[in-house]
Amino acid sequence: xxxxxxxxxxxxxxxxxxxxxxxxxxxxxxxxxxxxxxxxxxxxxxxxxxxxxxxxxxxxxxxxxxxxxxxxxxxxxxxxxxxxxxxxxxxxxxxxxxxxxxxxxxxxxxxxxxxxxxxxxxxxxxxxxxxxxxxxxxxxxxxxxxxxxxxxxxxxxxxxxxxxxxxxxxxxxxxxxxxxxxxxxxxxxxxxxxxxxxxxxxxxxxxxxxxxxxxxxxxxxxxxxxxxxxxxxxxxxxxxxxxxxxxxxxxxxxxxxxxxxxxxxxxxxxxxxxxxxxxxxxxxxxxxxxxxxxxxxxxxxxxxxxxxxxxxxxxxxxxxxxxxxxxxxxxxxxxxxxxxxxxxxx
Amino acid sequence: xxxxxxxxxxxxxxxxxxxxxxxxxxxxxxxxxxxxxxxxxxxxxxxxxxxxxxxxxxxxxxxxxxxxxxxxxxxxxxxxxxxxxxxxxxxxxxxxxxxxxxxxxxxxxxxxxxxxxxxxxxxxxxxxxxxxxxxxxxxxxxxxxxxxxxxxxxxxxxxxxxxxxxxxxxxxxxxxxxxxxxxxxxxxxxxxxxxxxxxxxxxxxxxxxxxxxxxxxxxxxxxxxxxxxxxxxxxxxxxxxxxxxxxxxxxxxxxxxxxxxxxxxxxxxxxxxxxxxxxxxxxxxxxxxxxxxxxxxxxxxxxxxxxxxxxxxxxxxxxx
Numbered sequence: 001x002x003x004x005x006x007x008x009x010x011x012x013x014x015x016x017x018x019x020x021x022x023x024x025x026x027x028x029x030x031x032x033x034x035x036x037x038x039x040x041x042x043x044x045x046x047x048x049x050x051x052x053x054x055x056x057x058x059x060x061x062x063x064x065x066x067x068x069x070x071x072x073x074x075x076x077x078x079x080x081x082x083x084x085x086x087x088x089x090x091x092x093x094x095x096x097x098x099x100x101x102x103x104x105x106x107x108x109x110x111x112x113x114x115x116x117x118x119x120x121x122x123x124x125x126x127x128x129x130x131x132x133x134x135x136x137x138x139x140x141x142x143x144x145x146x147x148x149x150x151x152x153x154x155x156x157x158x159x160x161x162x163x164x165x166x167x168x169x170x171x172x173x174x175x176x177x178x179x180x181x182x183x184x185x186x187x188x189x190x191x192x193x194x195x196x197x198x199x200x201x202x203x204x205x206x207x208x209x210x211x212x213x214x215x216x217x218x219x220x221x222x223x224x225x226x227x228x229x230x231x232x233x234x235x236x237x238x239x240x241x242x243x244x245x246x247x248x249x250x251x252x253x254x255x256x257x258x259x260x261x262x263x264x265x266x267x268x269x270x271x272x273x274x275x276x277x278x279x280x281x282x283x284x285x286x287x288x289x290x291x292x293x294x295x296x297x298x299x300x301x302x303x304x305x306x307x308x309x310x311x312x313x314x315x316x317x318x319x320x321x322x323x324x325x326x327x328x329x330x331x332x333x334x335x336x337x338x339x340x341x342x343x344x345x346x
Numbered sequence: 347x348x349x350x351x352x353x354x355x356x357x358x359x360x361x362x363x364x365x366x367x368x369x370x371x372x373x374x375x376x377x378x379x380x381x382x383x384x385x386x387x388x389x390x391x392x393x394x395x396x397x398x399x400x401x402x403x404x405x406x407x408x409x410x411x412x413x414x415x416x417x418x419x420x421x422x423x424x425x426x427x428x429x430x431x432x433x434x435x436x437x438x439x440x441x442x443x444x445x446x447x448x449x450x451x452x453x454x455x456x457x458x459x460x461x462x463x464x465x466x467x468x469x470x471x472x473x474x475x476x477x478x479x480x481x482x483x484x485x486x487x488x489x490x491x492x493x494x495x496x497x498x499x500x501x502x503x504x505x506x507x508x509x510x511x512x513x514x515x516x517x518x519x520x521x522x523x524x525x526x527x528x529x530x531x532x533x534x535x536x537x538x539x540x541x542x543x544x545x546x547x548x549x550x551x552x553x554x555x556x557x558x559x560x561x562x563x564x565x566x567x568x569x570x571x572x573x574x575x576x577x578x579x580x581x582x583x584x585x586x587x588x589x590x591x592x593x594x595x596x597x598x599x600x601x602x603x604x605x606x607x608x609x610x611x612x613x614x615x616x617x618x619x620x621x622x623x624x625x626x627x628x629x630x631x632x633x634x635x636x637x638x639x640x641x642x643x644x645x646x647x648x649x650x651x652x653x654x655x656x657x658x659x660x661x662x663x664x665x666x
Contacts, residue, residue, distance in 0.1 A: 153364045156357075158598035158640040162365065165633035166372045168621045173377025173384040181378065258489060262603060265491055267621045281491045285607055289510070292499040299492030307487040 015243075018319035025315030028308040035305050039115055042108035049089035050102050054109035055273055058100035063087045072100040078290050096294060097283050106280060107297060113276040114302070117191055117269075118257035124195035125256070126249050129203035130241065134233045136203075137210025148207065151200040159197040160262060166193050167268030185271040194259045201255070202248045209244055213237050243320035250313035254306040261302050277302050350652050358645040365637040370412050373630055380404070386427050387624045394427060415630075424631045426620065433631035436616050443513040444612035447605065448597050450527055451534035456589065458535070459542025460582075466543060467550035467581075468573055478543065485540025490600050494533045494607040501529060511608040530608045534600055538592060545588060549581035556580075583655055590647025594640035 009017075020026060046053055058072045065086040072080050072095050079095035082103075092104040136147040170189045175182040182188050213219060214237065222236045263269030264278025272279075277298035284295030374381045382399040383390065399405075403414050418424045422434040466478040501508045508529050514522040553559065554577055562572045602614030609615070613632060620628035 149360075152357075153361050156361045156641060156644060157365060157368075158595060158637050160595075161598035161602075161633050161636045161640075162368060164602070164617065164621065165369060165629045168624070168629055169372045169377065169384065169626060172387070172624050172626065173379050173381070175376050176378040177376060183378075261489065261491065262599070265603060266606065266618050278491075281495075285491075285495065288495055288498055288607075289503060292495055292503065295495035296492065296499070299489065299495060302489055303487060303492050306489070310487070 015319045019315055022315045022319070025312055028311040028315075031304060031308040032312065035111065035301070035308070036115070039108055039111035042105070042112060045089075045108055046102075046105045050092065050105050051090065052102045052105060054101065054106045054275065056101060058095065058102075059098065061100065063090055073098050079287070079294075081291065082293070093297065094291065094293070096280070097287060103294065103297065106275060107277075107301065110275045110277050110280050110298060111301060113187065113270055113274055114257055114260060114278065115305070117187055117194070117260045117276065118253050121191045121194035121198070121256040121260070122249055122252035124191065125198045125252055126202055126245060128195065128199050129206055129248075130238070130245065132199070132203045133206030133210050133241075134237065136207045138214055138229060138233050138237070140211075144207075147203075151203055151207075154197060155200040155204070157197070160259070163193050163197055163259065163263060164266060164268045167263050171268060171271050185274070187270065187274060189271075190260055190263055190269040193263070194256045198252060198255060198259065202245075202252060205244060205248065206241060209241055210237055213240055243316075247313055247317045247320065250309055250316060254309035254313070257302065257306055257309075347652070351649055354645050354648050358641055361641050362638060365641070366416060366634060367412075369630055369633055370415055373626060374404075374411055374415070375408070385626050387626065390427070398427065419631060419634050424627050426625050426627050428623070428625065433628045436628065437613055437631060437635060440611065440613035440616050442515060443610050444597065444601065444605070444614060446513070446516065446523070446527060447530055447534065447610060447612060448593065448601050451531045451538075451596070451601075452589075452593055454531055455535035455538035455542060459539045460546055460585070461543075462539065463543035463546025463550070464573075464578060467547045467554075467577075470547070470551060475547075479547075482540035482543045485536045486544070487540075488536060490533050490537070490603050491607065493536060494529075494604060497529050497533060498607070511610065513610040513612070530604050530610060533608075534596065534604050537600070538596070542585060542588070546581055546585055549584055550577050553577045553580045583651070586654075587647060587651050590651070591644060594643045598636050598640050 061072045062069045063072060065083055070080060077098040079097055079100060080091055081094045083091045091102055094103050095101060096103045096106055132147050136144040167190060171184045174184040219232060219236055222232050260269050260276065261278035264276050265281050270276040270279055280298040281295050284298065287294050377384050381404055382395045385398050386394050403411060422432060424433040425431060426433060462478050462482065466475045469475045502510050509526050512526055514526050516523045559572060559576055562576045602617060605612045605614035606618045617629060617632040
């Protein structure tokens with residue numbers, strides 16, 4: 001144990017120390033960072049090791065493995081299994097289907113899409129939730145009623161089913177809202193669907209926190225000094241929400257990635273030519289009897305990512321606010337709701 | 347109680363209206379292309395598009411169009427266009443498979459979830475608790491689209507214990523029905539087993555600190571009686587609400603994916619097939635019927651919960 005007096009350290013460095021003491025969480029953070037490096041390295045692996053692209057087909061090609069010629073896809077349609085470095089890194093994890101695409105390259109590029117959609121959707125949902133939570137908690141009255149009721153409605157929807165319907169309708173028809181136009185195959189469609197349907201999970205606890213902060217003396221003092229509502233919300237209250245936001249943002253990335261994988265698996269999320277871990281599982285499930293690895297690999301990647309984020313999120317919660325009963329309750333409620341209605345049921 | 351039910355019913359109607367408006371806008375209003383083209387699916391003939399346009403009245407005002415859509419959905423008049431089949435027939439055909447899957451899984455997850463949660467709470471802090479907590483966290487973390495392929499790989503491909511997916515109606519052959527459903531049931535139940543055992547454990551640990559538990563011990567009840575009669579009973583109420591929510595969400599979520607992976611011919615598989623073929627009327631039907639069912643179920647659970655636990659309905663009217 002350190003003998004330094006804790007009063008000399010700020011709350012953030014104390015939280016960091018508490019987080020670092022949780023070895024499981026540090027290891028999980030390591031796993032998550034490793035996954036980020038893995039997907040960022042996709043073009044390097046594709047160009048210098050596999051010499052192919054994620055959508056490049058190798059249907060009738062042969063490769064040389066340890067001086068032996070092998071079909072990438074057998075005449076019966078069976079894709080080649082993992083070759084590791086037998087063919088100099090080509091088809092490291094085998095081919096993905098009768099199209100003969102390189103599974104390793106697809107896994108790396110698919111992960112980029114999954115993480116991109118998950119992180120962007122979580123970010124959008126968080127920003128939207130902060131704005132809604134601040135407005136509802138600060139102004140109260142009819143603003144609060146309107147926002148809180150709308151959040152309640154989304155909260156009670158079977159979001160996955162509705163998301164599925166919305167996803168496929170927009171994938172077929174594209175989106176035209178007058179001021180914004182999105183084509184059917186765009187990644188923005190799953191991102192928007194996920195972020196809108198997951199806003200309540202994070203907006204509701206934030207609203208609760210804003211409500212309690214706006215009764216505190218420092219807010220009253222700011223108002224008495226003549227601060228505008230915008231200033232009170234964004235410079236007085238917002239910084240106090242930081243720890244809640246960090247914890248929920250981490251958990252939201254995991255939740256959004258599961259949501260995306262579920263939608264994409266059913267064909268209502270990421271559309272071709274883009275692919276994600278979710279769409280790769282669709283291909284893999286068709287070949288489950290011949291090459292089970294093709295479904296298990298992307299599924300394992302999703303699980304590792306989601307699990308590491310959840311452990312990190314839990315540890316951050318403990319580290320930032322070890323005695324925060326309210327926040328613990330909010331987070332448990334998040335778990336309960338995400339388990340009941342959201343992506344986590346996937 | 348009457349006020350509570352009235353309030354819940356108003357809430358339910360609001361949510362149902364919101365669902366139908368979302369579906370209406372997404373299918374009819376926001377797509378860039380002609381909605382008739384969207385409904386007809388990809389590569390539709392101009393003739394089909396023209397007839398859909400007339401059938402749905404897309405030149406009318408939005409409220410009239412909304413009315414037409416709702417009428418079609420609730421008179422069973424909704425049809426898929428390639429091939430032309432009534433949507434409600436396929437949904438009704440899918441009901442036995444979907445409910446066999448979800449109800450069976452629910453029984454399994456309730457039984458094991460509560461058992462593991464109870465054992466873990468009674469032995470809180472001990473090795474059994476730590477082991478069971480580890481098991482639950484692992485269970486929560488496995489998404490169905492990983493668990494299902496792994497189970498099929500080991501139990502169907504390698505060990506050949508269980509058959510390869512599909513659904514056999516119970517009335518045709520109860521034994522085959524059971525054999526075909528065991529893996530899908532496990533797939534669907536594992537996540538909830540982990541989750542329920544964690545929830546029950548934490549509820550029980552909370553209840554154990556209550557005064558009435560101390561009183562029960564003080565009056566000389568055995569540890570077993572204290573645990574089952576006082577602690578467990580009072581910890582079950584939140585679990586039951588959770589179950590009501592979860593069951594609906596499972597039908598409208600994980601069950602769809604499980605049906606697809608195990609080729610079970612239920613409603614979820616119908617929805618997934620329609621997604622793959624870009625056929626929108628069935629999706630519209632499944633989404634609306636499914637959402638209505640889930641919302642109805644949730645309302646029912648709320649009312650039953652309030653009936654069982656007066657604190658809920660009293661708390662609600664006190665806070666408003």
